[in-house]
Amino acid sequence: MTGKAPPLGFFFYRTMTRAVSPLVPLLLRRREARGKEDPARLGERLGVASRPRPEGSLVWLHGASVGESLSILPLVTRLLAARPGLHVLVTTGTVTSARLMAERLPDGAVHQYVPLDHPDYCARFIDHWRPDLAVWIESEFWPNLIAAADRHGVPLALVNARITARSAHNWRHAPAFIADLLSRFRLIMAQDRASAARLRELGAAEVLEPGNLKHDAPALSVDEAELARLRAMTAGRTIWIATNTHEGEERAAGEAHARLAAEHPGLLTIVVPRHPARGQAIGQELAAAGLSVARRATGDTITPATQIYLADTLGEVGLFYSLADIVFIGGTLDDTGGHNPFEAARFGCALLAGPSDFNFAEAFPAFEEAGAMLRVADAASLAAAAARLLASAAECKHMGAAAQRIASGDSGATERTLDALLALLPAPEARSANHA
Structure with missing residues (x-):
């Protein structure tokens, strides 16, 4: 945990997300009507898990949509192979990505929809899954979710990080807010030099440049x-x-x-x-x-x-x-x-x-x-x-x-990212002590 008080911007954001919570059911119904939510799994968007947490160590990876989730499939496979008994939870926010993950995730990995960024939903999600390591993919920052994981002592990593010039410009209007979010990540790995430079400008203390995970993804399947x-x-x-x-x-x-x-x-x-x-x-x-x-x-x-x-x-x-x-x-x-x-x-x-x-x-x-x-x-x-x-x-x-x-050509990005994540992941005996 960072152990420091969040900036005022975070408290304002947290207050606003609580204030709009009465509108959440309406939002979800509208999204469902447009085919953007799975009616059978709406509870997941409120932090209510649709399956039990497996026993043992669990790594949680979050990607916004199809591209991010597909890019991490080789990483998921290698994580499971590197640590016998490990389980992987993958969260995304779109129906399309959920369908693809259902088809392509290997044994030992499961998918859930990411909860909406409300303090209560995020706390409920973290309390249920109790991840031993949380890995954000690319650039989707959900402040309440990041803070909830950090508050529970979950090591946080941001990998294949990408931030565009436009996003960086927008974040410069809230420099303390973004600097605080970035400070909660113990590991930040950018997918390119430009993103690495922007992340440093926004307050990231150290940014590694292992390459782009999308370079190492397997060829698309063909029937x-x-x-x-x-x-x-x-x-x-x-x-x-x-x-x-x-x-x-x-x-x-x-x-x-x-x-x-x-x-x-x-x-x-x-x-x-x-x-x-x-x-x-x-x-x-x-x-x-x-x-x-x-x-x-x-x-x-x-x-x-x-x-x-x-x-x-x-x-x-x-x-x-x-x-x-x-x-x-x-x-x-x-x-x-x-x-x-x-x-x-x-x-x-x-x-x-x-x-x-x-x-x-x-x-x-x-x-x-x-x-x-x-x-x-x-x-x-x-x-x-x-x-x-x-x-x-x-x-x-x-x-x-x-x-x-x-x-x-294998860029080596996946292997370098894997090594860095395994170094953050607590050993099984340490996990047993921490979760006793």
Whole structure:
């Protein structure tokens, strides 16, 4: 525990979260109606566990959503292997990530929804799970939850930490608040140099730079039978992909398709939205632009007339990376900051991306410098870059090989992070004494 009084900002935040608690049921009902909460597990959001705590040592890892939770899967596996009898609790805040964790967490690991950041919910959560080590992934700071864990003497670690220039700027308006939060972490490991520098500026005493856990994540899974079925449906067609797209980027992909189709009859563009729930709206937008759209979520078949295949389902991105050699990485034509380029690179895909890349501020330039990525600015330049690669199989293959070389190397980030966490984790005999 830090053993020092929190700043006034924390007391104000704590008071405000208590004051709005009567609105929590309404908030949860609205989120449930929009498909953003699991009605069977709403109690978890109030700190009420849906399963008993297992006996023995337990490490708790928290990631906000899909990207963070997937990035820690190798770390979870190695933690369980390194400490026999250990259990792992993974918390996230989204329905999508909960479904993926249910499918992919190994034996010895369980998932729960993270409680809303209310003092009582957080205390209830910590009292039940009594973690021996708490690990935050990337950048989601929940002050009440961090304080509750610290108050119970739980060692805290912040790993694969990422903080953007915008977030750092916002935190500078509450310097004592963020400095206090950071001081509660016994270990802080940043995923890149820029994040490390910003964390130090915000008050972190020591920040290690072990590398990015997302670099070491395994290749996405592929259903081979479904892949064979899709290949049969698309045989002889030229295919490219726009993946992890956000609002506006689907329209750009559609415009690019229209520009490319004249030179490439039979072209098929696969659009994989970041949020599959937007599928119906995206399909309507593209159809209104005069494009023939087939939606995967509704079971539509790809026919010779299909121009856009809207892959609005969950957990199948690897399937589509297996179908094409050219991939546009979404979240780069708006202010999102880009999504994980390593996933497509592991499949040997040539990469296209817009200018917004602050979520992977070192990775995107590295792919570009290695000749694995072309940058675009809008629908017209996206079409031009895709046309360039469609016209040159040799360049496309060269770019894909360069991307795969970068993505296939083990950066060592997972192993270095594992060693640091094991050093924080109390030995089993110490745990027995502390929890007696």
